Amino acid sequence: TVVLREARPLAGLDGAGTDALTRLRREEDMLRRLAGLDCVPRLLDRLTWWEHEFLVEEYVEGDTLQHHLAMRHPLIHPDPTDQDLADYTAWALDVVDRVETALSQVHARGVVFGDLHTANVMIRPDGRIVLVDFEQAYLTDEDFTPSLGDPGFATPRIRRGPAVDRYALACLRLAVFLPITQLTALTDEKFHDLTTAARRFPLPAGYLDRIRDDLHTAHATPTTDGAATT
Structure with missing residues (x-):
């Protein structure tokens, strides 16, 4: 069991005009930097399907x-x-x-x-x-x-x-x-x-x-x- 975090280009624009894809890539960078800490989910993989990108993360029980x-x-x-x-x-x-x-x-x-x-x-x-x-x-x-x-x-x-x-x-x-x-x-x-x-x-x-x-x-x-x- 894992968590999939999906991002679509030009979707989910925030107040700064940043889309979901940019934010997903930021999360990937930060999780890699924080790898090994018990207080953050483990990053397991990164997938691309068509134009959509996914992070595969640890499913946190609780x-x-x-x-x-x-x-x-x-x-x-x-x-x-x-x-x-x-x-x-x-x-x-x-x-x-x-x-x-x-x-x-x-x-x-x-x-x-x-x-x-x-x-x-x-x-x-x-x-x-x-x-x-x-x-x-x-x-x-x-x-x-x-x-x-x-x-x-x-x-x-x-x-x-x-x-x-x-x-x-x-x-x-x-x-x-x-x-x-x-x-x-x-x-x-x-x-x-x-x-x-x-x-x-x-x-x-x-x-x-x-x-x-x-x-x-x-x-x-x-x-x-x-x-x-x-």
Whole structure:
């Protein structure tokens, strides 16, 4: 069992005018660069059929983080107990730590993931994390701006570099408790509302402060031309 990722020329144009074929080739390049890491799918083959191109990738057993949030989140139920909140918090904190480790391994290879959100994080049955969908990934020093992204994990104020992933990770830290970070696309003030609401969970000291600090650091990261993004 494998995953086939298909791309057709001049189809699937994004905001930058890039087609699906170009993005598929970008994913191939990044997966080759990241080969051997347990936190990315293995690239098994590349095929061409007529004008269509395919990547053959490892089928990752498990479910997306988005699926786990829908199935596990205690606030789905009307009256979660303190123990329910504590058990979920322990699980969520562990997942976020594993995602951070995976991102660190990707960054160590000189790659920015570029599209971190709950649907692009797979959790294997044994708890290991796999990042999927590398068509927006790019080299750390590359002059490239992701043109696709989840509105709850991306901002037009951050255009390139590892700050894109740092911002998304800060959003993920919040989204595992309040999976409505899409509201932040309306105004940055929504971060304050969400972090205030997240206090319902027994979070470790400094957790919410770290989210705010990481968001501020990501926003203040200089662009390649030396100008700050804030």
